[in-house]
Amino acid sequence: MIEAKEDTKLNTYKKSQELFQRAVKVIPTGIPGHLGPVQSQFIPTSDFPFYAEKAEGSYFWDLDGNKFIDYMCAYGPNVLGYNNPVVDEAAFAQFKKGNCMALPGKVQVEFAELLVDTIDGADWAMFMKNGGDATSFAVMAARAATGRKKLVRIKGGYHGVAPWTQVDGHAGVVKEDVSNNLFMEWNDAEAFERLIREFPGQIAGLIATPYDHRIFTDNALPKPGYWQKIRQLCTDNGIVLIIDDVRCGFRLDMGGSAKYFGFEPDLACYCKALANGYNISSVVGKESLRDAASKVFYTGSYWSSAVPMAAGIACINELKRIDGPRLMIEKGEKLTEGLKKAAEANGIDLVISGVPSMFYMRIANDNSLMMHQEFCAECAKRGVFFVSHHNHFINCSLSDEDIAKTLEVAEEAFRIVKKNNPDKCN
Amino acid sequence: MSRETVMSYINVFAVLKNMEELVRVDSVSEQLIKSRNIAIQFTVHKGPKAVLAFRNGEVMLTRGGGKADIKLYFFSPEHFNRMMDGKANPVPYKGLTKISFLTGTFMKLAERLEYYLRPDEEKLKDRDYFRANTEMTAYAAFFALSEIGNHDEKALHSSHAIPDGTILVKVVNGPAVTVIKEKGSLRTVKGEPDSPRCILSFSSLESAHLVLNGKLDTYTALATGRMAMRGFIPMIENMNPILDQVAEYLQ
Ligand SMILES: Cc1ncc(COP(=O)(O)O)c(C=O)c1O
Numbered sequence: 001m002i003e004a005k006e007d008t009k010l011n012t013y014k015k016s017q018e019l020f021q022r023a024v025k026v027i028p029t030g031i032p033g034h035l036g037p038v039q040s041q042f043i044p045t046s047d048f049p050f051y052a053e054k055a056e057g058s059y060f061w062d063l064d065g066n067k068f069i070d071y072m073c074a075y076g077p078n079v080l081g082y083n084n085p086v087v088d089e090a091a092f093a094q095f096k097k098g099n100c101m102a103l104p105g106k107v108q109v110e111f112a113e114l115l116v117d118t119i120d121g122a123d124w125a126m127f128m129k130n131g132g133d134a135t136s137f138a139v140m141a142a143r144a145a146t147g148r149k150k151l152v153r154i155k156g157g158y159h160g161v162a163p164w165t166q167v168d169g170h171a172g173v174v175k176e177d178v179s180n181n182l183f184m185e186w187n188d189a190e191a192f193e194r195l196i197r198e199f200p201g202q203i204a205g206l207i208a209t210p211y212d213h214r215i216f217t218d219n220a221l222p223k224p225g226y227w228q229k230i231r232q233l234c235t236d237n238g239i240v241l242i243i244d245d246v247r248c249g250f251r252l253d254m255g256g257s258a259k260y261f262g263f264e265p266d267l268a269c270y271c272k273a274l275a276n277g278y279n280i281s282s283v284v285g286k287e288s289l290r291d292a293a294s295k296v297f298y299t300g301s302y303w304s305s306a307v308p309m310a311a312g313i314a315c316i317n318e319l320k321r322i323d324g325p326r327l328m329i330e331k332g333e334k335l336t337e338g339l340k341k342a343a344e345a346n347g348i349d350l351v352i353s354g355v356p357s358m359f360y361m362r363i364a365n366d367n368s369l370m371m372h373q374e375f376c377a378e379c380a381k382r383g384v385f386f387v388s389h390h391n392h393f394i395n396c397s398l399s400d401e402d403i404a405k406t407l408e409v410a411e412e413a414f415r416i417v418k419k420n421n422p423d424k425c426n
Numbered sequence: 427m428s429r430e431t432v433m434s435y436i437n438v439f440a441v442l443k444n445m446e447e448l449v450r451v452d453s454v455s456e457q458l459i460k461s462r463n464i465a466i467q468f469t470v471h472k473g474p475k476a477v478l479a480f481r482n483g484e485v486m487l488t489r490g491g492g493k494a495d496i497k498l499y500f501f502s503p504e505h506f507n508r509m510m511d512g513k514a515n516p517v518p519y520k521g522l523t524k525i526s527f528l529t530g531t532f533m534k535l536a537e538r539l540e541y542y543l544r545p546d547e548e549k550l551k552d553r554d555y556f557r558a559n560t561e562m563t564a565y566a567a568f569f570a571l572s573e574i575g576n577h578d579e580k581a582l583h584s585s586h587a588i589p590d591g592t593i594l595v596k597v598v599n600g601p602a603v604t605v606i607k608e609k610g611s612l613r614t615v616k617g618e619p620d621s622p623r624c625i626l627s628f629s630s631l632e633s634a635h636l637v638l639n640g641k642l643d644t645y646t647a648l649a650t651g652r653m654a655m656r657g658f659i660p661m662i663e664n665m666n667p668i669l670d671q672v673a674e675y676l677q
Contacts, residue, residue: 009536017650020649020650021650022472024646024649024650028643028645028647029645029646030645030646031649036645037648037649038644038645038648038649041659043648043652043654043656044651044654044656045648045650045651045653046651050649082609167583167587168580168583169581169583169584169667170667171578171667171670216658216660247592297669330483331589367591367623367658368621368622368623368624368656368658369657369658369659370589370656373656373657389659
């Protein structure tokens with residue numbers, strides 16, 4: 001087994017572990033939700049940090065002072081770089097004026113105008129807090145518009161955690177929560193046609209991400225003509241086409257990911273890259289859905305807060321100014337090409353999929369993914385943060401030096417994986 | 427399938443199954459069956475069927491019917507479950523002359539099994555008891571898992587979603603079971619496969635004891651290194667809701 005190079009100091013996480021011991025006493029699971037060490041698939045958990053102390057640009061530092069080049073980007077919200085000065089300045093300026101007030105601020109209208117201007121086919125915008133608020137609102141609007149119950153979903157698609165998005169049999173979910181969901185495989189327009197025949201006049205909407213970016217699976221782009229076919233079927237059958245652009249939004253195209261793939265949805269949900277980490281999400285829609293959107297009563301204590309809206313305006317303008325999506329795709333291409341080369345040099349078959357600004361990767365030498373998990377753990381111990389089975393995220397502040405440093409670490413990690421699995425490497 | 431029916435499968439293939447282990451770890455039970463050569467078939471109407479054989483100081487449970495000295499019939503899964511609770515008697519239709527084995531040795535073995543599967547803090551202080559209890563609880567849980575996954579309506583969803591392959595569940599330097607998903611159903615066997623697709627491990631018998639007895643939740647156990655998982659995690663993720671049901675059935 002290759003030992004770490006003499007000069008490589010491997011990360012340790014004493015303070016994270018200690019804080020976690022306090023956490024489990026007062027918080028169920030210690031760290032609930034998707035950032036939990038189990039849910040994040042930290043394998044083994046001892047090789048990963050649990051808590052962040054601070055962040056800047058493409059990096060975060062954990063409690064123990066370890067610095068990481070971050071390819072999870074808070075699972076998407078970090079799009080311009082942590083603590084981006086342009087966004088923060090706009091947010092702080094609004095903060096001084098007022099945030100959560102008895103009335104919305106002017107920025108609500110300005111932000112809606114900006115999104116209508118920016119996103120192809122958007123005639124109006126509404127705001128909420130999380131991606132799941134947006135997807136749930138969109139589904140309600142589709143039902144309000146059509147008076148129908150059924151919702152078509154793609155198998156394995158993630159749309160948040162509301163009961164309708166979950167799986168029967170999982171804790172807290174009952175059959176009735178999911179009884180109106182119909183499922184089809186990704187990229188199978190014929191399956192959609194079959195569902196339409198099977199449930200005539202009953203389908204309110206189809207909700208799907210712009211491409212298939214699920215976990216544990218090579219991500220799959222739409223087949224040529226797929227979205228155009230789905231669009232036509234929706235139009236012909238009075239079905240509302242909802243695009244869940246929560247994860248992809250503004251990492252593919254400033255005009256929305258539907259524009260990138262050449263079609264127009266009826267409703268689109270945004271969240272992660274909307275405000276560089278300030279908490280806000282949005283549903284934008286076509287004129288034909290305005291009335292339905294008006295009728296659905298859906299709101300929350302913080303939904304009209306002004307600071308995230310000011311941040312959102314600055315973030316979208318900045319992304320436009322620097323052509324963020326193109327930049328991130330290019331950086332993603334550079335990084336993934338380097339990773340593939342480093343893997344190949346060690347007899348490792350690294351499969352890269354998805355759009356480069358949010359690529360998914362998998363070592364394909366074993367079908368258990370254990371080699372891939374070893375690779376991610378070796379990277380984490382050396383300050384490069386990839387979690388094993390989720391797509392990764394590029395942010396605009398990632399520099400060539402960051403990419404070079406990442407490739408250096410990856411090269412070493414691949415060497416170790418090869419050494420530990422000689423019979424599985426080419 | 428009704429809850430009673432699922433329970434009858436668990437009672438045969440997870441609880442009675444543990445007699446195999448019982449005679450290995452418990453000298454009282456070992457003595458009880460030392461010179462016995464006898465096989466009992468259990469037939470539950472609209473439920474499971476199995477043969478429990480006592481030979482050369484060992485016990486073996488096999489699925490389905492077979493050669494047996496005593497054959498017992500149960501009118502329904504409820505009937506069988508009540509027998510397991512000591513509240514009903516079976517209907518023997520073969521081997522009436524050997525029935526004393528049933529009322530004598532078998533009942534005593536059942537008591538020993540109960541002794542090991544129902545721990546209290548006092549008994550657990552004894553290291554051998556602790557080990558036996560933990561191992562037998564683990565076997566019962568993971569054998570029950572396959573029965574629930576194959577028969578309980580709510581669990582079918584999760585068991586179908588488990589990708590094909592083997593899940594190794596083991597205690598580091600301790601016992602191991604393998605849950606196999608193949609051709610749409612689940613099967614549990616003792617021991618380790620050559621190259622499991624996914625591994626769920628406990629750092630020690632203590633860790634296994636804490637988790638299996640609900641004294642420590644799995645998230646905390648995983649985050650603190652008392653448990654670890656690696657490999658094709660969707661297998662474990664879809665096994666987890668069934669494991670939650672194991673606790674409901676076995677309590
Ligand atoms: C495609 C997609 N939809 C919806 C959501 C839910 O968003 P949130 O976690 O902000 O509620 C996510 C979050 O990861 C997502 O990726």
